[in-house]
Amino acid sequence: MATALITGATSGLGLGFCEQLAAEGQDLVIVARNTDRLEALAARLRDERGVGVEVLAADLADAGQRAAVERRVVDVDILINNAGFAIRSGFLTSDLEEEQRLLDVMVAAPMRLCRLAAPAMVERGRGAIINVSSIAAWMPTGTYGAAKAYITSLTESLAIDLKGTGVTATALHPGYTHTELHQRAGMNMKSVPDFMWLDVDDVVATALKDARAGRSMSVPGRQYQALGLATRYGPRPLVRWAVRRG
Numbered sequence: 382m383a384t385a386l387i388t389g390a391t392s393g394l395g396l397g398f399c400e401q402l403a404a405e406g407q408d409l410v411i412v413a414r415n416t417d418r419l420e421a422l423a424a425r426l427r428d429e430r431g432v433g434v435e436v437l438a439a440d441l442a443d444a445g446q447r448a449a450v451e452r453r454v455v456d457v458d459i460l461i462n463n464a465g466f467a468i469r470s471g472f473l474t475s476d477l478e479e480e481q482r483l484l485d486v487m488v489a490a491p492m493r494l495c496r497l498a499a500p501a502m503v504e505r506g507r508g509a510i511i512n513v514s515s516i517a518a519w520m521p522t523g524t525y526g527a528a529k530a531y532i533t534s535l536t537e538s539l540a541i542d543l544k545g546t547g548v549t550a551t552a553l554h555p556g557y558t559h560t561e562l563h564q565r566a567g568m569n570m571k572s573v574p575d576f577m578w579l580d581v582d583d584v585v586a587t588a589l590k591d592a593r594a595g596r597s598m599s600v601p602g603r604q605y606q607a608l609g610l611a612t613r614y615g616p617r618p619l620v621r622w623a624v625r626r627g
Contacts, residue, residue, distance in 0.1 A: 384433075386410040386457040386498075388441060388450070388490070389464030391418040394513060394558065397585035398461050399426065408433040410457060412450055412464070414440050442485035447493070454494050455501040462491035462532075463513045472523045480524050487528040495539060499548060508548040509592050512536045516556045516605050519612035521621055533598075540597035551592040555584045556605040579605075 385402050389395035390411035399409055403426045413419050416438040423434040437453060439446040441464050454460060465487045468475050491512055502508025514536070518529035536552035543550055558579045584601045591599035600606045 383458040384408045384410060384456070385459035385461060386412065386450070386454055386494075387461045387463060388412040388494075391415060391422055393463075394553075394555070394581055394584060395461070395463040396422070397581040398463065398511075398588075401582070401585050401589065402459070403430040403432045403434075406430070406432060407459070408435075410435045410437060410453055412437045412439055412441075414438065441490035442482045447490060451493060451497055454498045457498065458502070458505075458508050460494060460498045460508075460510045461513070462494060462511070464490065465513065465528075467525050468523070475524075483524050484528060487525075488531050491532060492535060495535065495550075499539060499543065499550075502548040503543065503546045506547040510536070510539065510548070510550045511588055511592050511599075512550070512552050514552045514554050516554050516600070516609055516612070518552075518554060519609060537597055549592055549595050549597075551588065551596055552598050553584070553588045553591075554598065554600045554605065554609060555579055556602060556608065558584055 385398070385407055387395050387398050387402075387409065390399050390409075391413045395413070399411060399422065403409060409423075409426065409432060411419055411423060411434060416436070419436045419438055423436050426432060426434050435453075437450055439450050441447050441450070466483065468479055468483060470476070472480070495510055495512070498508070498510060502510075512532050512535070514532045515526070515529040517526040518533040520526050533552045533554070536550050539550040556579060558581060579602050587601040588599045600609050
């Protein structure tokens with residue numbers, strides 16, 4: 382039976398991955414900062430799905446706390462790097478330490494977990510890595526977009542290195558999704574039209590389907606597939622203008 386390690390497991394896409402993988406009968410290692418929420422989720426999934434659920438409470442920005450996750454990740458079959466957050470302020474006015482924390486959680490932690498997990502998976506001849514990027518990876522959107530661009534590039538490079546090994550790497554690029562991300566950042570999202578919002582279950586299902594097909598990139602939703610093409614291949618001055626207008 383496969384075991385999946387999921388960071389940022391107690392809400393949003395992380396919770397969605399937990400729900401769908403547990404429904405398939407896969408054991409889980411769930412990682413987040415809030416111990417109470419982790420324990421509550423673990424108890425529910427054990428009761429409802431009959432799967433094994435291991436709890437690892439850790440702040441991924443803290444090297445000492447992250448060490449336990451790094452030790453555990455070498456033994457899992459599926460790694461889902463999902464933990465992340467957004468900063469409301471623009472780069473020129475944001476808190477410097479919060480910017481650093483974002484990079485620690487969304488760049489350094491997934492890089493380290495990928496580097497530790499992938500060779501072990503290759504040795505076993507099987508495994509999958511899903512790194513949650515964003516449509517923002519192709520747009521100039523401050524440190525958040527820059528972090529996601531790193532994740533996208535790292536994942537594509539990793540997919541090349543893993544070809545023929547039985548291990549896959551997939552970068553997931555969701556757009557606006559009904560999660561706690563924007564609420565936690567204090568962002569007012571009322572101006573975003575309904576058709577631009579995605580549901581967690583649909584995003585997770587698409588990601589798992591694409592990962593199992595060996596695709597290095599997953600973009601859920603036709604609206605974001607179109608937007609992704611425009612932002613990746615459109616003239617950069619036009620993309621910058623569109624971001625400023627938005």
